[in-house]
Structure formats: structure tokens, C-alpha cells
Amino acid sequence: MSAETPAAAAPTGSDAAVDERDAAMTELLGIRSSIDNIDAALIHLLAERFKFTQQVGRLKARHGLPPSDTDREKRQIARLRSLAEDAHLDPAFAEKWFNFVVAEVIQHHEELASGTERP
Numbered sequence: 001m002s003a004e005t006p007a008a009a010a011p012t013g014s015d016a017a018v019d020e021r022d023a024a025m026t027e028l029l030g031i032r033s034s035i036d037n038i039d040a041a042l043i044h045l046l047a048e049r050f051k052f053t054q055q056v057g058r059l060k061a062r063h064g065l066p067p068s069d070t071d072r073e074k075r076q077i078a079r080l081r082s083l084a085e086d087a088h089l090d091p092a093f094a095e096k097w098f099n100f101v102v103a104e105v106i107q108h109h110e111e112l113a114s115g116t117e118r119p
């Protein structure tokens, strides 16, 4: 059987169809378990990233440096878009993700600079 021609489903309600549905559910649970692991890893990676950006924010606040650095952002976006392409991930999505995270980071930087950061 080729990837282009999936097997026809057994007639609805037949024993074969029930077996196929059970097998599909087992496969789905296995795939979801891998998705769970990846989501957990992403949360841990994001937490680590925010620990480092908090360090940057404190450094910038201490020395009166501006919260954002658009040149750095541009370079990082170009780098991430290229990495995304190599990884067959939509580069526009990679850029959107980066901008989303950076907006949050800049808000944290601003709070640190103004002394209104959350505990």
C-alpha cells in the first residue's frame, strides 16, 4: 500500500470497523504522549529563556539601556527564519512566535526599568 492510497475503511458498524477504530485510538494515544513530552520540553525551554531575559532586563535597567534592541531582533528573526526553513517549519510562524515572546520580554524589561515588576 502506498502513502497516496490509504486502505479503505471497513464498513461502519462492522467488527472490522470497531477493531480499526480501537487501533486508531491506541495510535492516537501514543502520538499524544509524544506531543505531551514535547509540550513539556517547550515549557521548560521557555522558562529557561525567560530566566536569561530577566538577567538581561536587570542588566539593562541597572545601566539605563533601552528595553528593546531592534537590530538584534532583526538579526535573530533572519537567523530563526533560516533555521525554520531548514527544519521544514513555516518561517512566518517562527517569526510570529519570536515576536510574541519578545513583546512579553520587552514588557518585563520595562517593568524592571520602572521598578514595577511583579514579585
Ligand SMILES: O=C(O)C(=O)C[C@]1(C(=O)O)C=C[C@@H](O)C=C1
Binding pocket: 053, 056, 057, 067, 068, 069, 070, 072, 073, 076, 101, 102, 105, 106, 109
Ligand atoms: O538581547 C536583548 O537585548 C534582549 O533584551 C532579549 C530580546 C529577546 O528576547 O531575544 C528581547 C528584546 C530585545 O529587543 C532583543 C532581544
